[in-house]
Amino acid sequence: MLELYHWEPNTYFLKPLIALHEKRAAFTGRWFDPTAFEQFAPGWPGNTESALQLEREGPILVHDGAIISNSFFMLEYLNDALPGINLCPGGAFEQYRQRAWGQVLTAVGTGVTELGCAKYLAPVLRGIEPATLTARLQSIQPLERRQAWAAVAGGTLDEAALAGVRARLKGPIKRIESALAATPWLAGAEYSIADIDAFSLLNGLPALAPDVLNRDETPRTLEFLERVRERPAVKAALALSRTGRPEEAFVPGAEGSRWG
Amino acid sequence: MLTLYHWEPNANSGKPMLALAEKGVPYESHYLDLLSFDQHSPQYLQVNPEGTIPALVHGERVLTESTPMMEYIDSEFDGPALRPGSALERWRMRWWMRYFDAYFAPSLSMIGWSVFVGPAVRQRDPQELRAAIERIPLESRRIAWRKAMFNEFTPAELEESRRRVVFAIDVLEKHLTAYRWIAGDSYSLGDINGFNLGYALPLSQPERCNDTRTPRIMEWLRKIYERPAARATWAKARTQMGERVKLLERR
Numbered sequence: 001m002l003e004l005y006h007w008e009p010n011t012y013f014l015k016p017l018i019a020l021h022e023k024r025a026a027f028t029g030r031w032f033d034p035t036a037f038e039q040f041a042p043g044w045p046g047n048t049e050s051a052l053q054l055e056r057e058g059p060i061l062v063h064d065g066a067i068i069s070n071s072f073f074m075l076e077y078l079n080d081a082l083p084g085i086n087l088c089p090g091g092a093f094e095q096y097r098q099r100a101w102g103q104v105l106t107a108v109g110t111g112v113t114e115l116g117c118a119k120y121l122a123p124v125l126r127g128i129e130p131a132t133l134t135a136r137l138q139s140i141q142p143l144e145r146r147q148a149w150a151a152v153a154g155g156t157l158d159e160a161a162l163a164g165v166r167a168r169l170k171g172p173i174k175r176i177e178s179a180l181a182a183t184p185w186l187a188g189a190e191y192s193i194a195d196i197d198a199f200s201l202l203n204g205l206p207a208l209a210p211d212v213l214n215r216d217e218t219p220r221t222l223e224f225l226e227r228v229r230e231r232p233a234v235k236a237a238l239a240l241s242r243t244g245r246p247e248e249a250f251v252p253g254a255e256g257s258r259w260g
Numbered sequence: 261m262l263t264l265y266h267w268e269p270n271a272n273s274g275k276p277m278l279a280l281a282e283k284g285v286p287y288e289s290h291y292l293d294l295l296s297f298d299q300h301s302p303q304y305l306q307v308n309p310e311g312t313i314p315a316l317v318h319g320e321r322v323l324t325e326s327t328p329m330m331e332y333i334d335s336e337f338d339g340p341a342l343r344p345g346s347a348l349e350r351w352r353m354r355w356w357m358r359y360f361d362a363y364f365a366p367s368l369s370m371i372g373w374s375v376f377v378g379p380a381v382r383q384r385d386p387q388e389l390r391a392a393i394e395r396i397p398l399e400s401r402r403i404a405w406r407k408a409m410f411n412e413f414t415p416a417e418l419e420e421s422r423r424r425v426v427f428a429i430d431v432l433e434k435h436l437t438a439y440r441w442i443a444g445d446s447y448s449l450g451d452i453n454g455f456n457l458g459y460a461l462p463l464s465q466p467e468r469c470n471d472t473r474t475p476r477i478m479e480w481l482r483k484i485y486e487r488p489a490a491r492a493t494w495a496k497a498r499t500q501m502g503e504r505v506k507l508l509e510r511r
Contacts (some may be wrong), residue, residue: 011352026372048431048434048435049352049355049356049359050439052359052363052431054358054362054363066348068348068351069355070354070355070358073351073354073355073358074351076350076351076354077347077348077350077351080347080350080351081348092331092332092335093321093323093332093336094334095331095332095335096323096325096328096329096331096332099325099327099328100324100325100328102328103325103327103328106362108436142427145361171399192278199486254362255362257366257400258366258367258370258420258421259366259370259403259404259407259415
């Protein structure tokens with residue numbers, strides 16, 4: 001029995017949806033709305049790891065009773081546990097590169113979700129009656145997850161802070177652009193979980209930050225996104241959207257470095 | 261030809277050192293003194309332009325991310341398997357390594373840098389220190405070193421780090437109550453990662469990590485320290501830092 005609890009096919013939620021379609025795996029999709037806080041309902045599948053939620057909000061996979069969280073390690077798990085196309089191809093060094101991309105892309109996830117939340121989620125939260133929202137947020141555990149929601153609701157990211165987020169994204173985007181100059185896919189000659197990870201996090205970025213991702217400075221990255229978007233598995237994953245605008249679906253993501 | 265550039269058996273440097281020792285793989289060791297900024301020297305920047313340690317050079321291949329580096333070591337070389345056989349346990353191992361790397365370690369190291377690394381370098385000429393900062397390639401590392409050298413951590417930042425360390429110790433104790441090792445039934449890279457992060461906790465957090473309050477963590481640390489590979493790895497320490505592991509000797 002394979003169930004995936006997911007929201008709109010964007011960012012962390014999109015990754016396992018692509019992998020499941022690449023694997024041609026039969027699964028039951030459990031679509032939920034995290035902006036309506038459905039993930040905090042009684043009876044929601046959870047364990048120690050999913051409760052700590054290092055990605056703040058994300059998909060939950062339930063496979064024969066085992067509860068799997070964290071979208072990148074979920075990709076590795078799906079590749080390990082299911083038959084079908086090998087999404088971690090190559091030898092030890094190629095797999096090292098895929099995992100190293102997983103680490104680099106964590107910072108991309110942080111920046112993209114900060115920009116997306118400021119633009120799309122903050123107005124949604126402002127539409128909720130303040131006392132209702134405060135009561136709702138107060139029950140969220142652990143503290144960092146609650147603070148991430150409260151930061152979006154409180155509009156703590158002003159224009160200057162958002163400019164800082166866009167500036168910090170330029171470093172990892174430059175690395176992606178350079179890598180794609182050397183090889184067709186991020187970790188080498190073959191399509192892998194690194195490409196699924198990057199596409200899922202970057203799909204909404206051209207609209208959010210055209211100064212970071214554009215034809216003049218990052219042509220290879222944009223071409224890469226188009227190439228991934230043409231894959232049947234990716235098309236099928238994106239077609240699961242209920243709003244028709246999955247690239248506008250954002251909830252709080254992984255925390256950035258606390259060192260500054 | 262296998263070469264490891266590393267500092268003390270501690271934190272990120274200690275991860276590949278202990279993994280290689282467990283596999284029984286010989287390597288050429290290049291010790292870099294973090295407190296003398298060897299990792300920002302022109303010679304080392306030719307190996308790793310980002311100036312972070314450790315770095316593993318295997319033939320033409322250069323690996324600089326310490327946690328994926330351990331998985332490479334386990335895949336590439338003979339010796340005992342350091343990853344569990346089941347997909348679920350491998351997932352758990354990876355999840356916990358991320359928890360250590362992204363949540364526990366940054367808070368613990370912020371405290372460590374404020375009380376140890378900062379004071380250790382601060383008595384040097386401020387101009388020399390500023391020049392050393394300018395040589396650091398990554399902006400995030402320049403910020404970290406500037407904060408440590410000039411004691412720029414805010415009280416609120418340090419307080420939040422202390423809160424997180426206490427919280428994470430309790431989370432880890434609970435986990436080790438449910439599981440014998442980090443991934444489940446077998447010793448793995450997750451334990452190697454966790455040991456490098458936590459071996460000095462009984463010294464740095466004596467009120468929070470001790471035989472009465474966290475008996476599972478204490479037993480887990482002692483079991484790892486009793487492994488011949490851990491003994492051999494910590495015997496390579498060149499400074500007083502390595503001495504801290506001796507607190508784990510059974511009395």
